[in-house]
Amino acid sequence: MLDIMLPHYGELPLLRTAVQSVLAQTDDRWRLTVFDDNPAERVTGVPEYFAGLGHPSVRYHRNPQNLGITRNFQQCVDRAEAPFLSMMGCDDVMLPGYVARVHDLIGQHPDAVLIQPGVEVIGSDGAVVKTLADTTKRRVYSPRVAGTTRLTGEDLAVSLLRGNWLYFPSLVWSTREVQAVGFDLELKVIQDLKLILALVARGGSLVADDVTVFQYRRHNESLSASTAVTGNRFSEARSFFLAAAEQMDAHGWPRAAKAARWHLSSRIHALTMLPAAAKQRSTESVRVLTKYAFGRPR
Template identity: 55%
Template sequence: MQTLDIMLPHYGDTALMQAAVTSVLDQTDKDWRLTVVDDGREEGVPEWFAALGDSRVRYQRNEQNLGITRNFRKCVELVESTHFTMLGSDDLLLPTYVETIRAAVEAEPDAAIYQPGVEVIDEHGNASTTLGDEVKRRLYAPKNDGRRLVLSGEPLAANLLGGNWLYFPSICWRTDAVRAVNFREDLSVIQDLALIIELVRRGEKLVVDPAPAFRYRRHSGSLSSAEAVTGARFGEAVRFFHEIADELDRHGWPKAARSARRHLSMRLHALTMLPGALRQRRSKTIRTLLGYALSTSQR
């Protein structure tokens, strides 16, 4: 593997972004290149990067706000290496992240997606256990004895469409595979799953390395959390699931298509959002969430 490109599409909290950058600087394997694409306008950020004085760190600020998916696509365009990671600006790499990814790529060079072990933290950086993460780990994530797993084909697609247990910002991607598909501009919170399913449909493989290498932050300020509270996330998700189900039927993967139409984990997620909507007395949101939780026929 060449130098690992770490792409950081930034918008939001400056302090959390700086912590993410520091976690890159602290890597045991120094063969990386960080590119920050700033979609915000926070004061002092360009100056902070200039003061780092590290030639491996590149910073640019968008002239106009692109939005999350278009900024993802811009990051993909800027990748120079064979492999890259799309680091979230509020997440953290553990010091061995690059080392772990390099070993996984060298062991399985033909894969397109590499998922390392992930620790979940809260807004304050403390270890966190959420219902959603426990469901991911216990019901959907594959069981292993500490060795790397290589997954592919319809069983993987069906598994992920039933419950997406991957952590998008922690994933390392093979650049040519992603560029052949890229992120869909019509999606804002489920574009990572859409990309992964299309890669799997095209015959690409996923490598799961259980070695902890990443810290994923769960907090209420994220775009996906905000859209989940209003129910907007689920409308996009249902549209995607029905669309991909039809495509997978045509592809000859009926099991994966059935899993997409059931979208069980998404419906369970909608149910878990109901208490918050009830507390806030959002009657419209309550009806929307119940509709998505109890029905698989919406299009």
């Protein structure tokens, strides 16, 4: 059984598409739980949609008060019951073979802590797209994956600190391991990387697969994108990477510590955000982004 935990914040049409993609799985060894964290004014039609589904493997929970992104993620982790879970985005799409492929990989690697299935990127209209960010992920930061590859230890930490090439909503997690660590509730946009690095430091392995079974939706309306333009993302990221460098040093992983201090891909990302910040005439955002991109590593 795979627990598919879906933290919901968006609009009903995209949520409906996501849910229907789960219902269309060729392997029925799944259970879907939706945690609706939308503000009250955006809930219209969502409870009625799930009531109308009447599917025994679909559960809907409306948070009595808004938790925010990270606390809703943590709720997904805390409420999982199956040995493995995924935290699907409310605007993403599982291709019909996702659950079947994940179970195959779990069977081959039952002690894996993380599984990264094959992913393709789609735009707001659902069409497959190739963006600069995703091309860079694959060609520069992602390790070469031919078939199925198992990654562990400092090499994995270094690759993620140079550039986080994972697609968080597509990941499959060992429930026991992720419940033992949990998210940092103080973080808003880089909480996934901190959790993943903690799992790697505990000795966890990641299995990466090249069979495409998931569609990740890339658009500019996400919290991550909006906070990037304002510079808030990079204030959080700078603190995270400096702390990560100290942790990697303490763990005896000097190459990972160096990668954390340089955090090259994050600096490049800040540079790409500068034109948008300048266009908005946000002096403070330009200052934060410039300092982050060109600041000396500590």
